[in-house]
Amino acid sequence: MDQQNFSKEKKLLLVEDDSLMLEVLKDLLSETGITVHTSVNGAEGLKKFSENKYDLIISDIQMPILNGVEFLKKVRSQDTYSPKFMLLTGYSTYKNEEVYRLGADALMNKPFEFDDLINEVHKLLMESESRGLNGS
Amino acid sequence: MVPDKTNPIWRKIVSYSDDYIFTTLATKLMMMRVKMIVENENTNKEENILQGIDIAYEYFKKNQSILIEDVDYLFKDKDGV
Numbered sequence: 001m002d003q004q005n006f007s008k009e010k011k012l013l014l015v016e017d018d019s020l021m022l023e024v025l026k027d028l029l030s031e032t033g034i035t036v037h038t039s040v041n042g043a044e045g046l047k048k049f050s051e052n053k054y055d056l057i058i059s060d061i062q063m064p065i066l067n068g069v070e071f072l073k074k075v076r077s078q079d080t081y082s083p084k085f086m087l088l089t090g091y092s093t094y095k096n097e098e099v100y101r102l103g104a105d106a107l108m109n110k111p112f113e114f115d116d117l118i119n120e121v122h123k124l125l126m127e128s129e130s131r132g133l134n135g136s
Numbered sequence: 137m138v139p140d141k142t143n144p145i146w147r148k149i150v151s152y153s154d155d156y157i158f159t160t161l162a163t164k165l166m167m168m169r170v171k172m173i174v175e176n177e178n179t180n181k182e183e184n185i186l187q188g189i190d191i192a193y194e195y196f197k198k199n200q201s202i203l204i205e206d207v208d209y210l211f212k213d214k215d216g217v
Contacts, residue, residue, distance in 0.1 A: 020162040020199055028169050111161045114168040 010034045015045040015059040042066025046074055055128045056084045061092045069094050076103035084124040138200050141193045150174055150188035159205040166195050
């Protein structure tokens with residue numbers, strides 16, 4: 001298995017209400033060299049989003065207080081900056097087309113393989129970097 | 137119950153992680169992390185295994201009350217436990 005390594009300059013916000021998944025995903029993603037911040041729901045995530053500048057947000061879709069889709073809508077409604085946004089989906093009443101229309105850049109269906117997740121993260125970070133270089 | 141870190145079963149679990157099928161997604165992902173560490177060719181193999189054992193042991197020990205299926209699958213009625 002190849003391990004992707006990213007610059008520490010890459011900053012990711014991971015939002016997940018399952019504390020076990022949050023801890024494991026944080027450890028895994030941190031080992032690829034990304035700086036990972038965490039939140040346990042969308043409301044807390046939104047606060048961190050406003051206080052930091054992230055290259056990528058990965059959020060579970062099913063969460064209390066503010067779910068992943070509502071969190072996505074609030075992030076996209078801000079005019080400060082626009083990070084890449086990946087939703088982790090399991091059972092959900094939302095349709096894929098709907099969340100893409102709302103501004104998601106990627107969906108990852110649970111249960112997923114770590115390799116698939118990290119490949120998608122790599123792709124989104126590359127896109128984010130290229131967007132930054134183009135100044136758009 | 138999660139056995140002591142010195143139990144030989146830990147070495148088997150981290151060295152042959154592909155042979156195990158876990159129920160919990162978090163466990164599957166944690167074992168992927170262990171596998172990456174154990175298979176890292178840039179560092180000492182034995183140190184990799186010991187690091188993998190540390191990670192797996194701490195994970196199962198800390199979360200055994202919510203990982204009942206995975207813990208039973210790994211350790212229940214196993215020889216040497």
